[in-house]
Amino acid sequence: MKKDIILAGVGGQGILTIATIIGTAALSEGLELKQAEVHGMSQRGGDVQSHLRLSSKNIASDLIPEGKADIVISVEPMESLRYVNMLHQEKGWLVTSMNPFNNISNYPELEDVLKDIWKLPHYVTIDAEKVAKEQGSVKAANIVVLGAATPYLDIKFESLEDAIRTVFARKGEDMVKLNLKALRAGRDLAEKSS
Amino acid sequence: MQKLLLLGDEAIAQGAIDAGISGVYAYPGTPSTEITEYIQASKEAKEFGIKSMWSSNEKTAMETAIGMSYAGKKSLVCMKHVGLNVAADAFVNSAITGANGGLVVLAADDPSMHSSQNEQDSRFYGKFSFVPILEPSNQQEAYDMTRYAFELSERFSIPVLLRITTRLAHSRAGVTRLKSTTQNELKLPSNPQQFILLPAIARKQYKNLLSKQEGLEEDAFTSGNNVYTDGSDKSLGVIACGLAHNYLVENFEDGEVPYPVLKVNQYPVPKKMVQKLYDSVDKVLVLEDGYPIIEELLRGYLNIDKKVKGRLDGSIPRDGELNPNIVAKALGMKIAEGFASADSVAGRPPQLCEGCGHWDSFGALNEALQPYSGGRVLADIGCYTLSALPPLQAINSCVDMGASITMAIGAAEAGLIPAVAAIGDSTFTHSGMTGLLDAVNRKSPITVLLNDNSTTGMTGGQDSAAFGKVEDICRGVGVEEAHIRIIKPLRRLHEENVKVISEELEYDGLSVIITRRECVQTLARRMKLKHLDKKKANAKV
Numbered sequence: 001m002k003k004d005i006i007l008a009g010v011g012g013q014g015i016l017t018i019a020t021i022i023g024t025a026a027l028s029e030g031l032e033l034k035q036a037e038v039h040g041m042s043q044r045g046g047d048v049q050s051h052l053r054l055s056s057k058n059i060a061s062d063l064i065p066e067g068k069a070d071i072v073i074s075v076e077p078m079e080s081l082r083y084v085n086m087l088h089q090e091k092g093w094l095v096t097s098m099n100p101f102n103n104i105s106n107y108p109e110l111e112d113v114l115k116d117i118w119k120l121p122h123y124v125t126i127d128a129e130k131v132a133k134e135q136g137s138v139k140a141a142n143i144v145v146l147g148a149a150t151p152y153l154d155i156k157f158e159s160l161e162d163a164i165r166t167v168f169a170r171k172g173e174d175m176v177k178l179n180l181k182a183l184r185a186g187r188d189l190a191e192k193s194s
Numbered sequence: 195m196q197k198l199l200l201l202g203d204e205a206i207a208q209g210a211i212d213a214g215i216s217g218v219y220a221y222p223g224t225p226s227t228e229i230t231e232y233i234q235a236s237k238e239a240k241e242f243g244i245k246s247m248w249s250s251n252e253k254t255a256m257e258t259a260i261g262m263s264y265a266g267k268k269s270l271v272c273m274k275h276v277g278l279n280v281a282a283d284a285f286v287n288s289a290i291t292g293a294n295g296g297l298v299v300l301a302a303d304d305p306s307m308h309s310s311q312n313e314q315d316s317r318f319y320g321k322f323s324f325v326p327i328l329e330p331s332n333q334q335e336a337y338d339m340t341r342y343a344f345e346l347s348e349r350f351s352i353p354v355l356l357r358i359t360t361r362l363a364h365s366r367a368g369v370t371r372l373k374s375t376t377q378n379e380l381k382l383p384s385n386p387q388q389f390i391l392l393p394a395i396a397r398k399q400y401k402n403l404l405s406k407q408e409g410l411e412e413d414a415f416t417s418g419n420n421v422y423t424d425g426s427d428k429s430l431g432v433i434a435c436g437l438a439h440n441y442l443v444e445n446f447e448d449g450e451v452p453y454p455v456l457k458v459n460q461y462p463v464p465k466k467m468v469q470k471l472y473d474s475v476d477k478v479l480v481l482e483d484g485y486p487i488i489e490e491l492l493r494g495y496l497n498i499d500k501k502v503k504g505r506l507d508g509s510i511p512r513d514g515e516l517n518p519n520i521v522a523k524a525l526g527m528k529i530a531e532g533f534a535s536a537d538s539v540a541g542r543p544p545q546l547c548e549g550c551g552h553w554d555s556f557g558a559l560n561e562a563l564q565p566y567s568g569g570r571v572l573a574d575i576g577c578y579t580l581s582a583l584p585p586l587q588a589i590n591s592c593v594d595m596g597a598s599i600t601m602a603i604g605a606a607e608a609g610l611i612p613a614v615a616a617i618g619d620s621t622f623t624h625s626g627m628t629g630l631l632d633a634v635n636r637k638s639p640i641t642v643l644l645n646d647n648s649t650t651g652m653t654g655g656q657d658s659a660a661f662g663k664v665e666d667i668c669r670g671v672g673v674e675e676a677h678i679r680i681i682k683p684l685r686r687l688h689e690e691n692v693k694v695i696s697e698e699l700e701y702d703g704l705s706v707i708i709t710r711r712e713c714v715q716t717l718a719r720r721m722k723l724k725h726l727d728k729k730k731a732n733a734k735v
Contacts, residue, residue, distance in 0.1 A: 010542065036365040039224060051350030061444035062365035065518040067530030084533040108538040116536035157271060
């Protein structure tokens, strides 16, 4: 088993939480893991990305080689496109929220962004904020996106559920429930749309 | 023991705790900050009574660590690469004094300048100071080599430089811990003159330092940190330093590199290992995540012998961090390509947070400067450096920590009056205070905008040494009371604030305007903690 995942978004959108959940699940399945994060200046409202590598064998590089990522998981549509150069041309999936985070003056037309995404061979685009709201809170939008990516992760769904229980435990039972629902809703939507 | 999932920084921190340090001293700086933060948050460190402090700057941190080493205990000092410039006086001389208790200096380099002003390679400092360097290539090695660094330091009575780069500092992987070593007892140096660098003693100590070099090189040969692996294809040999080794291995199925490889993690690099590689191959490729240090040595000034490939002959870009594809290209391998970048992607540079006081401080400054020609704001390093970007475009320089005030003095001397210095509270106590004293002594007609957000903001809100002391320091160095003005950077006070700044710009003397409002991130975190404490207290009732 080998999965190279790019997580993308804007500083503060919760991509490291996604990484922690996938990482916790991967460890519980006995996989090797490397996860390169962005700290420092970019976290101030700039684009952020994390390289998450999972494998049943030893992993050498902390960075994923260009053109070899299996999935880009993004909580922001334009940010998902920033990393298409990393995506494997035949088997790469792009899973992204369709909700723009507009903090720059030259943000493109959302329609153009989505058109560019829909040119790719394998993609899932979801209205994560709407789905998260339906489950109880827009805050869980990042977990909805993670849910939508689960069919392509090669990790047991139950392991991810357990990871959510572990990661959100200290935030209380309500948060655990919300995020479990968000994960499932994201997954259901991805399965329907693909 | 179960594996811990740790950042490279955290692996170093855990390694230091397990090596039995008695203290860690640091000034925050990306990508080194998380080391000290980890130790500060560690229950074990607390239990063991490990001292830790965010020092005023890297030099004071380095000296505190030397003091602890003098007293016989093990200490760690952490900084980013440019911080080592600040600490350089103490660092270089600490090699001459040598260590008593183990002394490890961690420098985190930032090739590609993700959060920095340059991409200098700290290994130069190690070589320059005759200090051994350890350069781990992964998180486990970061843990192991931190422990080895303390052992090496005590065995050779010498400070050891531990060098990492951003990618390792901020990347997570599983780390296995080993049995802990205890802290040292208080024990003064057996030679009472060891730390007295009077010329006559310093000359002896320097000879002593030089005499250690052969042993250090031999240790780098026997320690197991440098590994020679033979390969069947002798058309090329590869020297891969630290993290670069991962990028080499990544390019081969199951990590089987067909060429002879020298993996370098400890310096001085043993000559016999390099010789062996050099003699058995046609060409040598040198992979270094930083400056071409070994490459330059091997190639020589005239480059007349065997072909040496790397950053100097264009096989690898001259600047920036390495990655698997850069290495693949240098090896002449075919690389995978992803999709072409989409037209609809716009840049998204970092920016000041919503609600941040710097918006209001620099908004008011911009307006107060309207009557004057542009180019008058000499700024400094911190979040407020982002006010260089649109829409504020409020500052005209950012060079090094503390340079705002002193550059403003120089610009005013040249006739740029008024000149403005913009500096944050933590940067002010880091190395702005001495410049302010210069301004006082010189009666320099500059206006200092001292942005006091009561924290070290850019690195994530560490304690600021200036906290609660800013105006006292200004008074203490001799700024006139009438020209120490305090304003609150808020939108509703904009007109008032512009007026205050305008008055001080017109004043033909030194003024300090303290703009004081807590960082919104720190404030939010503080409120969250308060809320949690309240919840806990209620739960107990």
